[in-house]
Amino acid sequence: MKTIGSDFEDAMISTSPSISADDPDIAYLQYGWIYREMPLAKYQALFDQPWPGALDQYRAEEISFSPDLYQFEACIAARSNLPFYEGRQHDLSDPRHHADKNAVFEAFGLNGDLGYEENLRLHLASDWKIKS
Secondary structure, eight states: OOSSTTTTTTOOEEEEEOOOTTOTTEEEEEETTEEEEEEHHHHHTTOOOSSTTGGGTTOOOOOOOOOOHHHHHHHHHHTSSHHHHHTOTTOTTSGGGHHHHHHHHHHTTOOTTSOHHHHHHHHHHSOOOOOO
16 A cells, blocks of 8 residues: 555654543544544553643644755754754654654554554554544
8 A cells, every 4th residue: 555655754743632622531643644542541541741731742733844944954964853853842753752652652553663654554454443
């Protein structure tokens, strides 16, 4: 199966308690075309963070992108993608958050070590439902 080349490989990953007043007791994971939900209580058990708001630290509500030439230049100069993540401390794509990404993906029935295409295959092959 092919989505749109590798267009979604770097898709934004967002996970947090629901922002919908209609579904206040759920949490979600959105990764490109992959969308999954689970009960909020189960989601809250994933994080052992001391500050309020920690549960939505990986919430990303962006709807588009625009190139930041400064970041591109900084990444080229550093020969690393890390300058890109400096202003995005709450990005599950950031390699520094790999352990959190793995925990979140596992809880939602995905695999944080796999790329987007492989996780999309897992998602489409599953019978994922809201689980209690």
